Amino acid sequence: MSRRRSFPAFAPDRFAPTPERPLRAKSRLLEHLxxxxxxxxxxxxxxxxxxxxVRVSTAASTYIVPPSRAVWIPPRLEHAVTAIERCDLRTLYLQPDLLPxxxxxxxxxxxxxxxxxEVVQALPALPDPLPPESPADRERRACxxxxxxxxxxRARPLALGVALPQDARLRRLCEAMLxxxxxxxxxxxxxxEAGASPRTLSRLFREQLGTSFAQWRSQLLLAHALTLAARGQPMSHIATxxxxxxxxxxTAMVTRTVGMPPSRFFAEA
Known part of the structure; x- marks a missing residue:
């Protein structure tokens, strides 16, 4: 059984953007869990x-994304990152005025x-202190x-977030389901599992998240299914x-939830 590993943020200040370098890149390999x-x-x-x-979580939402998707995190929004599987994590730090x-x-x-x-992969991912740049290197980086x-x-926004509750008991259950x-x-x-009656649990989902248990779980399963489909897993494996x-x-759940069969939903999403 895989053991969960937990670490503080990896020296973000060493990659902080500055007026001279308003955009900084960072790379890190994360093991599963x-x-x-x-x-x-x-x-x-x-x-x-x-x-x-990877899964990126804030106080209000969690985002489960395959390599074809990214999560935008505005300034001062507390967030955590989890490797759902072994991943080659890429992070860009940007001064807020770059994208007003x-x-x-x-x-x-x-x-x-x-x-x-390809552009992200080509950007230098170096912490401070930065080595001197030649004029040619500086021009390439600026381009x-x-x-x-x-x-x-130009990137298309996608509605792939899963809402999270404030109630501590329901939050623990949602985290277990995630x-x-x-x-x-x-x-x-x-x-x-939560030590509550189905009626109580159903009420908490309505009060805290404005949705039913079944609707919330369907969104969660769709998010996980996208990560499996992105790896080319067959429908039978995803279902299992x-x-x-x-x-x-x-297939019936996906069609009922998004109004189209999985093959079309995965292709469009």
């Missing part, structure tokens, strides 16, 4: 993985174009940064991993 403690900073952040899925406007003050999921991935900002502004979405089935099983008895039962 590695947690980076909740933290915040005065600059904005874009986080995604070149390989492997109301839309950039909110956390959200963005589509990562192939060009954006890469300008191109990256263009790609970020860790192992397919371990238990319906409302009765998860209510027993998420606790469905058959691929047809999983």
């Amino acid at each position: 590695t947690d980076i403690h909740p933290h915040q900073h005065t600059w904005a952040q874009l986080v995604f993985s070149m390989t492997g899925a 406007g109301e839309a950039w003050r909110l956390g959200r999921v963005l589509e990562v174009s192939p060009l954006m991935r 890469l940064e300008a191109l990256l900002l263009v790609e970020l502004q 860790r192992e979405p397919g371990r238990l089935g319906g409302l009765d099983a998860w209510a027993a 991993e998420l606790g469905y008895a058959s691929a047809s039962a999983f």
Whole structure:
């Protein structure tokens, strides 16, 4: 059984953007089930993985994203990162004035174009103190940064967040479901896990999250299914991993939730 690892944020101040270097890149390999403690900073952040899925959590939402997606984190928003599987994590730190406007003050999921991935990979990922740059290196970096900002502004936002409650008991249950979405089935099983009646659990979901247990769990399962589909897993494997008895039962859930079959939803999402 894999052991969970937990670490503080990896020296973010050593990569802090400055007026001279308003955009900084960082890379880090995270093993499966590695947690980076909740933290915040005065600059904005874009986080995604070149390989492997990651989960980015705030007080109000959690985002489960495969390599084709990134999470935008505005300044001063406390967040934590979990490696759902071994991943090559990439982080961009940006001064807030690089992307002004109301839309950039909110956390959200963005589509990562192939060009954006290549640009991020090409940016120097070096902490302070920075080595001297030649004029040619400085010009190349400036061009890469300008191109990256263009790609970020063109990136399509995606509604892939899962809301999280403030109630401590319900929060613990939601966190357990996030860790192992397919371990238990319906409302009765998860209510027993929480030591509450199904009626009480149903009421908490309505009061805290404005949705039913079934609707919230469907959103959670869709987010996990996206990470499995991004790795090319067949529908039967995805269904089994998420606790469905058959691929047809999983297909029915996806179709009921998003109004289209999984093959089309995964292609469009």
